[in-house]
Amino acid sequence: MSLPHAILTALLEKPSSGLELTRRFDRSIGYFWSATHQQIYRELGKLEQAGHIRALPAQAPARGQKKEYEVLPAGRAELAAWVRRSEDPKPIRDALLLRLRAAAVVGTEGFGDELRRHLALHRAQLAEYLAMEERQFPPERDSEADRLRHLVLRGGIELERFWTAWLTEALAEFDRRDC
Amino acid sequence: MSLPHAILTALLEKPSSGLELTRRFDRSIGYFWSATHQQIYRELGKLEQAGHIRALPAQAPARGQKKEYEVLPAGRAELAAWVRRSEDPKPIRDALLLRLRAAAVVGTEGFGDELRRHLALHRAQLAEYLAMEERQFPPERDSEADRLRHLVLRGGIELERFWTAWLTEALAEFDRRDC
DNA sequence: CGTCCTTGTGCAACAAGTTGCATAAGAATC
């Protein structure tokens, strides 16, 4: 039940149309929550019906026409309540770790390349986050909310650092064996 | 499409019944892939129909009767093919990071306690993994496959270390503000 | 002997996420 809350957060930060939201979910919001445009449009419909958001007027509600949404007080209240609810961390479900475990049983042939590919992807992601950090959070200019958002971004950054470190270690192990 | 492969891997490591699998998914397998018993039973049925596994004979196929499964050659082949397929890492979807970002907008009241709770949970998980590491991977007694499995476990360990470190940092930030 | 607990398997309904495609306005191109 997190997607509606992700959308409410995004809309509070800045009212947007479905496609704009999709783009934001592909970039900044993407480092802690991902979603496709289908999910987003569907959820926007539900949120509107529930009275949590509304379409800004002055736009014809026609197909192919941009439709901007803003959060209503009820939506903000729902988001605040959700933030206060306590929720256990979800258990991990990582396909790469699983595949490595499977490789331990059926053979590792070709798996080194896959590890290298992932390493490159995570390095690229890390570089992107670091660039975002420099752009969005220059030193000594943090408001209250900025400091929290920075903390969230640092979470994304450290996660990517974890992956690059682990993949590097894994590759070292592989190279020691294959040569 | 990873659950069937997780089950194949588990069954190759040791033939098991549905409930035994469920228990293994709650412990060792759980640090890279989680699943409920419902998912497991459903998937066992599908895998059997697909000819990837079979129930060991000598057991009446009655309700409430234990039913052990083993992997057939076709299942092993499917698993090997899956390990060789390349698959991109899935984008992150973490509810706690999302909630912190939401808290930056609607207020952080009470969120420190939630962070502390998560920190305790992750510390406990980390301790458990470290105990597993000592038990299952004593120094200098690694086979080929053991080294890979150890690598996977170290992934789980480092992930928990990441969380404890990030949560500690986040709490420091919170305490600086609240006092 | 009845009922209660544990172990074990499983159905059904639902919720969340994914994939493929349809539709439509408007601008660009020729």
Next chain:
DNA sequence: GATTCTTATGCAACTTGTTGCACAAGGACG
């Protein structure tokens, strides 16, 4: 003025994961 590209919204079908409950065998207890 017909075609094609981009921006934008959306439906339908499917797959995956979750929740709640039902059913059954066997042992434990009084």
